[in-house]
Amino acid sequence: MIRALIKYTLCFIGVCTLLVALALFWFLAQMKEVKWVIDRFGGFELIDDISINPVGMDEIYVRSLRLRPQQGIVYDVRALEPCVEHNQNCMLQKSAYVNLSLISTGVVLAEVDEFLDRYRVDVGNFEGGCPVVYETTAVVKELTVLSNLTVEEALPIAQEKLKKIKSDGGLTYSLATPACKRLFWRKPYMARAYIGHLARLMNIAEGRFQVSSATLSARYSIRSTIR
Secondary structure, X not given: OHHHHHHHHHHHHHHHHHHHHHHHHHHHHHHHHHHHHHHHOOHHHXXXXXXXXXXXXXXXXXXXXXXOOOOOHHHHHXXXXXXXXXXXXXXXXXXXXXXXXXXXXXXXOHHHHHHHHHHHOOHXXXXXXXXXXXXXXXXXXXXXXXHOOOHHHHHHHHHHHHHHHXXXXXXXXXXXXXXXXXXXXXXXXXXXXXXXXXXXXXXXXXXXXXXXXXXXXXXXHHHHHHO
16 A cells, blocks of 8 residues: 555656656747847847937837837827938838838738838848848738738748748848847847837747747836837
């Protein structure tokens, strides 16, 4: 009787130990998805640096990426002087308008693709040679498209997009470049805005990405940038 009890107890402890080990292995595997994101954008030191605040058009741009648009952002965007030149400033201004449209309406209008096509051809439009503004709008567009699909339809698409971002550095252009690292050190809020929406894409992709999504989204510096 005592031997049987000891045997079952040891078996129970063994099973529990195995489950804990598997859970730990699974958790560490999930955290790898967080690591590549954080490493790509300069580490937690850079991402959590909220001492540098956007000003001017950068400030309007960052506000255009909030999931709950703040009061006055629509007015601020519409009050901007029409910008038709093919340069960095016009790109930033048009991007803010497109972001606000996507997030507010949940619809991909023709102007979204027009923006992405217009500024895709000339990398000179990217500040400091880093296409983070372009790539962020591209991610927001994908999120809008996925939001109109069923969970089953959106899942494989989101996973494929994340696979491309991880391997290629972005959907169209790579953000894993020295130029982007230099820009992010000057403007860490640009990195946070991108990561915030990348975390949303991770959430849709589910599976191994969901822990990463929750970890990134819960970080105050990131959460406060897009919420």
